[in-house]
Amino acid sequence: MLRTHTCGELRIGDVGKEVTVSGWVDSRRDHGGLIFIDLRDRYGITQIVIEPDQAAAFEIAQTLRSEFVIGATGKVSPRGEGFENPKHETGKVEVQAAKLELFNKSRVPPFEPGSSSLPNEELRLKYRYIDLRRPQLQKAMILRHKLTKAVRDYFDKGGFLEIETPMLGKSTPEGARDYLVPSRVHPGQFYALPQSPQLYKQLLMMAGYDRYMQIARCFRDEDLRADRQPEFTQIDVEMAFVEQEDILTTIDGLMAHLFKEIRNEELPLPLTRLTHREAMERFGSDKPDLRFAMELQDIGEIAKESSFGVFKETIANGGRVRGICAKGAAEKYSRKGIDELTEFVKIYGAKGLAFFKMKDGKLESSITKFFNEDQQQAIVSKFGAENGDLILCVADSNKVTSAALAALRNRLGKELNLYDPSAMKVAWVLEFPLYGWNEEDQKWDAEHHPFCSPIKEDLQYLKTDPGRVRAQSYDLVCNGYEAASGSVRIHDPEVQQQVFDFIGVTPEVAQDRFGFLLDALSFGAPPHAGIALGLDRWVMMFLGNDNIREVIAFPKTQKAADQMTGAPSDVDTKQLRDLHIKTDVPKG
RNA sequence: GGGGCCGUAGCUCAAUUGGUUAGAGCGCCGGACUGUCGAUCCGGAGGUUACGGGUUCGAGUCCCGCCGGCCUCGCCA
Numbered sequence: 001m002l003r004t005h006t007c008g009e010l011r012i013g014d015v016g017k018e019v020t021v022s023g024w025v026d027s028r029r030d031h032g033g034l035i036f037i038d039l040r041d042r043y044g045i046t047q048i049v050i051e052p053d054q055a056a057a058f059e060i061a062q063t064l065r066s067e068f069v070i071g072a073t074g075k076v077s078p079r080g081e082g083f084e085n086p087k088h089e090t091g092k093v094e095v096q097a098a099k100l101e102l103f104n105k106s107r108v109p110p111f112e113p114g115s116s117s118l119p120n121e122e123l124r125l126k127y128r129y130i131d132l133r134r135p136q137l138q139k140a141m142i143l144r145h146k147l148t149k150a151v152r153d154y155f156d157k158g159g160f161l162e163i164e165t166p167m168l169g170k171s172t173p174e175g176a177r178d179y180l181v182p183s184r185v186h187p188g189q190f191y192a193l194p195q196s197p198q199l200y201k202q203l204l205m206m207a208g209y210d211r212y213m214q215i216a217r218c219f220r221d222e223d224l225r226a227d228r229q230p231e232f233t234q235i236d237v238e239m240a241f242v243e244q245e246d247i248l249t250t251i252d253g254l255m256a257h258l259f260k261e262i263r264n265e266e267l268p269l270p271l272t273r274l275t276h277r278e279a280m281e282r283f284g285s286d287k288p289d290l291r292f293a294m295e296l297q298d299i300g301e302i303a304k305e306s307s308f309g310v311f312k313e314t315i316a317n318g319g320r321v322r323g324i325c326a327k328g329a330a331e332k333y334s335r336k337g338i339d340e341l342t343e344f345v346k347i348y349g350a351k352g353l354a355f356f357k358m359k360d361g362k363l364e365s366s367i368t369k370f371f372n373e374d375q376q377q378a379i380v381s382k383f384g385a386e387n388g389d390l391i392l393c394v395a396d397s398n399k400v401t402s403a404a405l406a407a408l409r410n411r412l413g414k415e416l417n418l419y420d421p422s423a424m425k426v427a428w429v430l431e432f433p434l435y436g437w438n439e440e441d442q443k444w445d446a447e448h449h450p451f452c453s454p455i456k457e458d459l460q461y462l463k464t465d466p467g468r469v470r471a472q473s474y475d476l477v478c479n480g481y482e483a484a485s486g487s488v489r490i491h492d493p494e495v496q497q498q499v500f501d502f503i504g505v506t507p508e509v510a511q512d513r514f515g516f517l518l519d520a521l522s523f524g525a526p527p528h529a530g531i532a533l534g535l536d537r538w539v540m541m542f543l544g545n546d547n548i549r550e551v552i553a554f555p556k557t558q559k560a561a562d563q564m565t566g567a568p569s570d571v572d573t574k575q576l577r578d579l580h581i582k583t584d585v586p587k588g
Numbered sequence: 589g590g591g592g593c594c595g596u597a598g599c600u601c602a603a604u605u606g607g608u609u610a611g612a613g614c615g616c617c618g619g620a621c622u623g624u625c626g627a628u629c630c631g632g633a634g635g636u637u638a639c640g641g642g643u644u645c646g647a648g649u650c651c652c653g654c655c656g657g658c659c660u661c662g663c664c665a
Contacts, residue, residue: 033622047625066615085625108616110598115614116626117600122657175665195665222664223589347591347661449665503665557657 002071008044012092014076021046021095022071022103024133025064026114035061039072040114042138047085047094048072057100067106067113067130073099121549125563128554140551143262144539148215150261151235151535154254160211160237165200167193167217172513175449177221179230187580193219196532198449199517201238202489205528206520210240215535221560227481227537227548230560235538237486238530244472244488247529248273248428251476251484254533255426262542263424272427276470279429279477284322284406289480290427291419294412296322296405299393302378308370310352314395322401323354323393325383326412330357330390338392344411345394350404356391363391410480422544426478431455434471435503443504448473450499451517452487453529462502476533478541486531493521 003022010019023041035058037048050061057072064070074097085091110126111119113133118124124131131137152162171178171192178192194200196218204212216236224230239246252269259267272290279288282295303311303321311321326333333341342353356363356379363376363385371379383391392408394401413419434454436447444466446452452471454462461468476484490496496518500510510518539551549555556562576583 027625027627029624029627031622031624031627032620034624035622036624036627038625045625049623051622079623083623083625087625091625108598112599112615115599117614119599120595120657122595123599125657172665176663198665220664223662225664226659228664349661446665451665558659559656561656563657 006043007039007041007046008089010046010076010090010093010095012078015078015093017076018074019076019095020071020073021048023069024106024113025066025068025070027066028061028064030062037061037064037070037072038114039070040133042133042142044090045088046090047079047088048074048097048100049077049094050097050100054098057097060100060102061097064102065106065108067109069103069106071101071103072097073101122557122563125549125555125557128564132553137550140539140543140545141553143543144535144551147258147262147539147542148535150258151213151215151254154257155211155213155237158211158250158253160213161209162214163204163209163212164214165194165197165204165216169194169200170513174446179219179221182579182581184578195220196234197236198451199514201236201530202451202517202528203520205238205240205489206523206525208240210526210528212236212238212530216532224556224558224560226546227540229536229548229552229555231556232548232552233535235484235533235535236530237532238528240526240528242527242529244430244474244529247486247488247531248474251531251533255476258538258542259424267426271476272425273430274427275430276432280402283409284402284404285409285480286429286432286475287477287480287482288406288427288429289410289413289419290425290477291423291479292413294324294326294409294418296324296402296409297382298322299379299382302371302375302382303395306371306375308367310354311370311395319395319397320401321393321395322405323383323391324405324409324412325385326390326392326416327386328388329412329416330359330388332416333390341392341408341411345404345408348404348407349400350394350396352394353408354393354395356385356393358385358387358389358391361387424478424541426476426483429475429477430473431470432473432475433467434458434469434473435466437467444502446499446503447471448485448487450503450505451489451496453490453495454499462498466502472529474531476531478538481537481541482534483537483541484531484533486529488527488529491521491525491527493518493525496521 001020004020007021007023021039023039026038026040026045029036033052035050037050038045039048050057052058072095074095076093077096079092079094109130110123111130113130168181168191171180171190176195178195181191181193183189183191197214197216201212214236216234217231218234219231221230252271255271256267256269259265276286279286284296298320300315300321304315306312314321338353338355345353354367356365356368358380363379368376385391394404433447434452435444438445448471452473455470455472458469472488474486475482490499497507497510536548536551540546540548543551545551554562554564561568
């Protein structure tokens with residue numbers, strides 16, 4: 001037997017047992033006449049002691065180096081008073097090796113998994129199999145497994161079926177760019193990897209599988225971020241004969257289950273609900289971080305009456321003047337600090353940042369002179385400002401004030417430690433707009449996707465004020481992340497065609513791209529709705545991490561490359577010939 | 589597509605306004621050591637400063653290009 005126990009298992013109660021443990025040499029401490037080995041596996045670290053009277057074992061022990069793979073057999077002994085190591089669960093015992101077996105040597109590793117200082121990420125990704133030996137990543141993988149299992153258990157109990165949908169599908173150029181896969185037997189034609197199983201799961205509803213879920217891999221060929229990978233996993237859910245409320249309740253239940261399983265925490269239900277409009281007004285964001293307040297205030301009415309040109313003109317041109325009040329932050333941000341914040345909001349399109357510091361019951365600022373006593377008082381009361389507070393305002397379009405202040409709010413929330421970083425605040429954001437104006441193409445686009453059902457009473461605005469039409473849609477937000485997104489779907493083929501018409505998808509194009517869906521809608525489609533949760537992001541949030549690569553075993557870099565395997569790579573000309581593909585890469 | 593930061597020994601980092609032979613800790617190699625757990629002590633090896641140009645008497649440092657990594661705006665139905 002290569003092992004009887006793991007390296008995380010032995011306790012004082014095991015003293016006297018003859019055991020075999022196997023793992024990697026985390027470190028070796030050679031005292032000449034006595035050698036200690038910290039043996040590591042994913043369960044923990046156990047100390048092995050090798051004494052010279054065990055000649056064969058001792059000889060092997062002398063040759064051991066970091067990351068050698070060994071098995072050690074011997075009696076479990078107590079370490080005795082003063083020699084215990086409280087850092088390890090197994091720290092009260094050790095294995096007195098009678099026999100050592102060297103399974104494999106290791107080259108000197110580029111970095112040591114046991115080291116407290118992290119090497120740079122590039123190196124970690126290149127040697128991911130070593131990086132994955134680190135307890136932090138092992139913890140992430142274990143939590144990911146636990147979460148996935150809890151999700152499946154919850155839906156299984158609810159009568160859901162997990163059904164796999166194809167990875168090789170049809171390309172739909174709307175939305176994100178597809179990863180394409182060439183077909184050999186259909187020269188010149190391509191499959192697309194799924195951006196999500198959206199259409200398949202709707203078809204499953206029409207096929208009568210009224211409760212579906214899938215842990216589904218999805219692919220999007222777009223630029224990456226700290227929280228975005230080109231392939232990611234979503235918890236995909238769809239239900240038939242349901243309304244929005246049924247989905248919300250189902251997912252509320254899932255959340256409570258996960259909080260119980262992962263954090264052993266009772267999550268109060270129902271989860272907070274905000275409308276999209278409310279979220280945008282109060283936080284400037286459709287995915288607000290609700291761990292802290294510092295809500296946006298609109299001072300347009302005051303700005304309009306003031307003599308401050310920038311503010312007045314903004315209002316006159318249909319813009320807005322909004323701001324946030326950072327409690328007690330006046331001293332923390334010097335002139336230079338505020339300059340930095342000004343540069344920061346410029347990233348989001350703001351042209352500047354106006355500020356007031358509240359001191360001795362009065363506003364202090366270079367622009368205070370443009371506001372009379374009443375107006376100053378109105379600003380103070382609008383923000384509820386007290387001595388020591390810092391008020392920051394942006395005057396611009398609705399969109400820019402929202403984006404800039406939302407980003408500023410997140411930044412200040414973090415810099416001023418306005419929340420407990422281990423807290424998780426989950427809430428629903430409802431009633432997203434159905435359409436958004438596409439500036440580039442000068443047309444209306446589906447804000448979410450074109451299969452979202454409109455809110456019925458808003459359909460009257462379709463012709464006159466399309467931006468006002470709300471969708472029966474819902475996002476789950478947590479700590480500033482979009483953590484799930486879904487909607488009631490269209491199940492009436494006529495409504496579906498109306499939506500396509502409106503966003504400029506002609507019946508011919510619709511037939512070509514989504515003909516199968518339109519057909520299916522005409523063969524008895526039940527009312528249905530669904531949602532998809534970002535699994536990677538949830539693992540991230542449960543770990544309190546803000547980097548998605550830390551929760552994926554083999555992630556890709558920002559340029560979607562795999563540092564370990566070298567993917568993507570050139571392929572043989574023969575492979576290309578089989579596929580009838582010629583590449584045309586500009587020479588650089 | 590745009591903006592920002594970064595790349596120096598195996599690893600983490602240092603190196604004054606551009607100035608002598610590019611240093612330290614860890615790791616590695618050799619030696620000593622019977623209770624360590626960041627073992628300790630002695631000795632040693634280890635560098636195309638990512639890469640390619642340029643400016644200069646002189647470049648790790650300044651400039652241009654390029655490769656790679658990270659953060660971000662756009663993008664992500």
